[in-house]
Amino acid sequence: MNKIEQAVLDQLDFDALLHALDRLVQIPSLDGTAEEVKVQAETAVLMQSLGLDVETWEIDFADLQTHPAYTAEVERTSGLGVLGSYGRGDGPTLILNGHTDVVPAGELDRWHTPPWRATFNETDGNVYGRGALDMKGGLCCALFAVKAIIDAGVQLKGRVLVQSVIGEEDGGAGTLAAVLHGPKADAAIVVEPTELMIAPAQAGAYNFRVTIPGKAAHGAMRFEGVDPLEKFLLVYQAILELEKIRNEADDHPMFANYPVPYPICVGKIQGGVWASTVAETLTFEGRYGVKIGEDPAAAKRQLEDHVLTAVQNDPWLRENPPVIEWWGAQFDPAEIPADHAIVKETAVSFQEITGTSAQIQGMPYGADMRLLVNVGNIPTILFGPGDVRKAHQPDEHVPLADLKTCTQTLALTILRFCRIVDK
Numbered sequence: 001m002n003k004i005e006q007a008v009l010d011q012l013d014f015d016a017l018l019h020a021l022d023r024l025v026q027i028p029s030l031d032g033t034a035e036e037v038k039v040q041a042e043t044a045v046l047m048q049s050l051g052l053d054v055e056t057w058e059i060d061f062a063d064l065q066t067h068p069a070y071t072a073e074v075e076r077t078s079g080l081g082v083l084g085s086y087g088r089g090d091g092p093t094l095i096l097n098g099h100t101d102v103v104p105a106g107e108l109d110r111w112h113t114p115p116w117r118a119t120f121n122e123t124d125g126n127v128y129g130r131g132a133l134d135m136k137g138g139l140c141c142a143l144f145a146v147k148a149i150i151d152a153g154v155q156l157k158g159r160v161l162v163q164s165v166i167g168e169e170d171g172g173a174g175t176l177a178a179v180l181h182g183p184k185a186d187a188a189i190v191v192e193p194t195e196l197m198i199a200p201a202q203a204g205a206y207n208f209r210v211t212i213p214g215k216a217a218h219g220a221m222r223f224e225g226v227d228p229l230e231k232f233l234l235v236y237q238a239i240l241e242l243e244k245i246r247n248e249a250d251d252h253p254m255f256a257n258y259p260v261p262y263p264i265c266v267g268k269i270q271g272g273v274w275a276s277t278v279a280e281t282l283t284f285e286g287r288y289g290v291k292i293g294e295d296p297a298a299a300k301r302q303l304e305d306h307v308l309t310a311v312q313n314d315p316w317l318r319e320n321p322p323v324i325e326w327w328g329a330q331f332d333p334a335e336i337p338a339d340h341a342i343v344k345e346t347a348v349s350f351q352e353i354t355g356t357s358a359q360i361q362g363m364p365y366g367a368d369m370r371l372l373v374n375v376g377n378i379p380t381i382l383f384g385p386g387d388v389r390k391a392h393q394p395d396e397h398v399p400l401a402d403l404k405t406c407t408q409t410l411a412l413t414i415l416r417f418c419r420i421v422d423k
Contacts, residue, residue, distance in 0.1 A: 001352060001412070004154055004420055008411050011148040014404055017140050018127065020046055022118035024100065024136040025129040031101050031170045032074035039100045040080035043139070043164040050143055051150040052084035052162065059166075059177045067180070069375050071171035073207070073328035081177050082164040086146050091157030091419045094342075095188035095378065096146075096410065097175060097368060098139030099168035102131040103392050110394035126397040133398040134391035138191030138384035139164060141403055145410035158418035161185060168368050171329040175368035179376040187342035187417065188372045189410070191384035193391060196350070196402055196409075197359045199382035200343050201254040203262055204290030204333035205366035206300065209283060209325045210235060210307070212317075214271075217278040225278030226316050228271055232282050235322055238310035239264055239286075242303060252292050254338070254362030261364050262289030264303075285327075289364065292333045300326055331366025334373040334380070342381055342417065349412035353405060363388075383409070 001009070023046065029039035040056075047054045059079040064070055087093075105115035113119040113128040120127050127137065142162050149156070161183070165174030212232055217225025243264040255261035264286060271282030290299050304324050311317035336343070338360055347358035363382050372380040385402030 004152070005412060005415055008148050008152040008154060008415060009408055011151040012144065012407055012411065013147070014407070017144045017403065017407065018118065018120060020143070021127065021132060021137055021140045024140070025118040025131050026116055028105070028116050029101050029131070030104060031167060032076050036101050036166050037078060037080050040082050040164060040166060043100055044082045047082070047084035047143065047162065050147040052086050052146060055083045057081045057181065059174070061173070064173060064177055067176060069176055069371060070173065071328065071330040072167060072173050073170035076167070076173065079166050079174065079177070081174065081181055083178065084143070084146070084162040084164070085159055086150060087156035087159035087418055088421065089159045092417055093159045093161060093183070093185040094414060094417045095161045095163055095185040095372070096142035097163040097165065097188055097190045097372065098135050098142055099165045099174060099368065100136060100139065101166050101169050102134065103169055105130045106394060112395055120400065125400050127400055127403070128395055128397040130396055133193050133386040133396050134388070135192055135384065137386060137398040137403055138193065138406065141385060141406040141410055142191050145407050145414060148411050149414060154415065155421040156414070156418040157421050160414045160418055165368065172331070172368050172371050175371045176375065179371055184376070185378050188378045188380040189342065189346065189413070190367055190369045190372070190380060190382050191406070192363070192367050192382045193384050193386035193388045193398070194363060194382050195387050196383070196385065196405060197361045198343055198346050198350070199361060199363040200338050200340065201292055201335040201362035202333060202367050202369045202382060203255070203292065203362065203364045204294070204370070205329070205331040206288045206290060206326055207285065207328040207330065208288050208303065209285045209327050211323045212282045213320045214279050214281055216280045219276035219278065222278055227278050228282035229279065231314065231317055232269070232284065234311060234314055234317065235307055236266060238307050239266070241310070242306045246291070246302070250291055252362065254292070255364065257361060258364055262291055263364070264288050290333050292335050292362070294333065296332060329366070332370045332374055334370035336373060336379045336381070340379050342379055345417050346381060346383055346409065346413045349416065350409045352412065353408045
């Protein structure tokens with residue numbers, strides 16, 4: 001590192017980062033709620049206080065919904081786009097992208113810390129709170145990396161843009177709006193939790209719903225009805241078989257470390273209306289992992305064909321086949337070359353900060369990377385603090401050490417990718 005780079009790292013203010021993270025975590029910014037707009041407004045105020053030029057705009061959802069890449073699980077009539085920027089603009093432009101929406105906290109008595117506060121535990125070194133990991137922590141890393149550059153008085157030839165977006169958890173509406181709004185960039189980093197691995201590839205994930213018909217009967221005459229729960233077991237076994245087939249057939253090097261890189265998860269089951277009545281229908285919803293480079297229509301067709309073929313030996317299901325629907329979030333897979341400049345620049349910066357080589361590996365979850373790559377044609381990686389395994393559950397947390405390393409790495413990457421103005 002040269003003197004200018006070291007001066008920037010010396011300006012990093014991690015106490016202020018934690019304070020800012022707490023401000024954002026305190027807003028329960030669930031998808032489609034007023035707090036989703038509120039947290040964006042708060043982020044815009046934060047950006048301005050850090051010295052970034054800030055632009056906000058109302059997202060036109062009526063227009064956005066006409067785009068073929070638009071997917072969502074909740075209805076929105078309003079939303080706020082937020083873009084912070086710094087730099088001169090005649091050199092390379094780098095986007096840092098982070099979402100401010102979060103999933104529900106769930107059963108509060110399962111939390112050991114308040115979910116709507118960023119609580120730093122000095123014993124284990126983790127910062128707890130809903131969104132601390134996924135992904136307000138990563139967004140704060142991006143913001144305070146830029147702040148350090150501003151505070152050090154360093155001028156950039158290019159520009160760094162920080163996109164603060166909504167709707168990632170239910171389909172990516174905020175990033176789609178940001179990509180269409182512009183400006184264009186030469187590369188992007190989405191600061192999702194990757195355990196500080198650099199991911200030039202992300203798997204896809206499609207929501208599906210299956211409805212299995214039954215035949216109602218009084219519980220005392222159960223044998224005269226058809227229980228869709230029994231039929232569910234047949235269908236679910238077929239889905240598990242398909243998961244095995246799909247994953248055995250894949251040899252993508254970016255996903256070699258995952259025992260099941262493209263899982264099929266059933267996360268919700270509903271059926272019946274009365275305890276002593278055989279249910280008329282059973283409906284379950286799940287997440288279908290999609291391979292890099294896989295045709296979306298062919299991937300969906302494989303699930304449909306496999307399930308419908310598997311039930312042909314059951315007389316009831318043969319005459320009353322399950323109905324399969326695709327709904328809500330549809331995250332396409334995405335990939336850029338592993339030797340792209342943004343991969344190399346981030347890896348070198350990480351190695352200089354940590355003294356260890358960066359791990360290059362694909363991520364098995366859906367993310368907004370695919371919108372930047374597939375819609376915006378912007379080469380993009382995932383790189384951020386914390387382990388996604390700790391997200392979407394009680395006691396969500398991110399290591400403070402990861403927040404520090406991520407912020408330092410981002411600061412160096414910005415300086416080198418966007419280039420420093422010669423004195």
